[in-house]
Amino acid sequence: MPRPARQKNPPFARPKKPRGDHRARQPAHEYVLEVLPGLEAVAAEELRTVPLARDIRGLRFWYPGDPERLTRLRAPVAVYRARAWDVPRPRGLLGHQQLGELTAFLEGVVRFGGHRSFRLAAAGRESSVMQRLADELSSALKLPYDPEDGELLIRLRPQEDGPGWEVLARLTPRPLSARAWRVCNMGGGLNATIAYAMHKLAGQRDEDRIFNPMSGSGTLLVERALLGPYDAMVGVDLNPEAVECARANLHAAKREVEVAQVDALHTGLPPRSFDLIVSDLPWGDAVGTHGGNAALYPAFLTEMHRLLSRQGRLVVLTHEIKLFERILSEQDRWHAHELFQVYSGGHHPKAYLLSKR
Ligand SMILES: C[S@@+](CC[C@H](N)C(=O)[O-])C[C@H]1O[C@@H](n2cnc3c(N)ncnc32)[C@H](O)[C@@H]1O
Structure with missing residues (x-):
């Protein structure tokens, strides 16, 4: 007969006092859901079932919990962590301070998602500024830049409600719509x-x-x-x-x-x-x-x-x-x-x- 597993806390041990609300100690990040056009309402409804999601504005929200919960959403195609920089053009992201902050932001996403390469999605992706950004990020993140299939998808776009630029980093190496269960694909297969x-x-x-x-x-x-x-x-x-x-x-x-x-x-x-x-x-x-x-x-x-x-x-x-x-x-x-x-x-x-x- 196998020996019963040892209990971590003996049954009568006094439970440890929680030190404050653990939720409050986790840093909140802003996230954005990407959905197929036409399914926004379904995704917004599903987002309301995520217990710690707050300050929900359409498909944007703040969330202090484990990002793993967000990767279990079924209506969105992808979930991105978002952060804006107060720079007038993407070139501003190459500044010493901004590049350091951007690297730390992306490292946080890679730590979670285990991405093995990255790519940039932005208007003017071929421009010299984007090329420099790709080079800088490649050495800072120690990840190869793969413009077609890079796993860490980084979107750059002008901020919707401010003067700066926003960077979105996809949490998962593959889109959420590419389900783990899909081991067989057929022409005409439904998203x-x-x-x-x-x-x-x-x-x-x-x-x-x-x-x-x-x-x-x-x-x-x-x-x-x-x-x-x-x-x-x-x-x-x-x-x-x-x-x-x-x-x-x-x-x-x-x-x-x-x-x-x-x-x-x-x-x-x-x-x-x-x-x-x-x-x-x-x-x-x-x-x-x-x-x-x-x-x-x-x-x-x-x-x-x-x-x-x-x-x-x-x-x-x-x-x-x-x-x-x-x-x-x-x-x-x-x-x-x-x-x-x-x-x-x-x-x-x-x-x-x-x-x-
Ligand atoms: C648009 S596809 C369905 C795709 C599916 N939703 C998926 O995700 O793969 C339509 C399917 O209808 C099947 N089909 C067409 N006529 C049929 C019939 N009379 N009885 C059963 N299946 C039929 C075809 O073989 C095809 O697999």
Whole structure:
């Protein structure tokens, strides 16, 4: 039998008196969230769940806690630590004092994130001032400058509410949207922050029986599985590679969700099997064709009407906006309203929430 681990404090030892509020002793830093345009409100809502975040102005805030908590945010693409310098031009950052402060600021971020290289993002990145700044920072931080793939992304921009320049340093070597669970990627794979937003706006209920037709690489499945309890969840896709890909991602996320190679329009499931159906339909470019979608979309709505419970919710994301809105306008079985339109990777899909009339 293994020996019980030694307790650090014997059971009757007098607890040590806390010396003041430990929160007050941690330095607060200012942070800024980067989000896909269109998802600002979802990210702001999530930010309100961070206990120590204060002085929140949109997506900017002060935070004295462990930055690790911020890297667990799911709606933003990235989180940056921010600091402004009272200099009229970036050249001013090369001054002895400013460069020392800037180095200390960036060292704090690297200490947390373990970045192995850096890059600068600023207007005039090729200018001689930026080149000098890159050289100075490279020797001060002892990090190689990699203008394309540098892990520590440093953004320089004029201050929004002051005369100086602001420096933003991304906390994590990779964006937060590049989830650790994504071990398999497919063309047409959804940005995970969009999947998170769809689920948050669809409403999260423990008793939901959830269906994800056309699940592709499983982004919507994984993001929902990570959010918390549900009654049941299943995904289907016609493409066997997509099914394998979704399974691999779910496995990496340590979540058990069934994914099957089945036609979403012919599942053979009884009526009203689901309370929430969430789908990222073929957009007609990377996946599917415009002609095919003209037939697929109405058939999809008919079958989902059959599979959804009376009070159920259907959430659809599509880039075939004209087609989808025309089909909606020609039917009277669904109430529909737009949840958001998001700009991502050159696309601007819309998400809709539908309920049965
Ligand atoms: C836009 S992709 C979904 C991408 C997915 N959200 C992801 O993150 O990877 C659409 C998917 O629909 C699937 N599909 C198209 N018609 C289908 C059908 N009738 N039944 C099941 N899957 C279908 C395609 O194979 C494709 O994987």
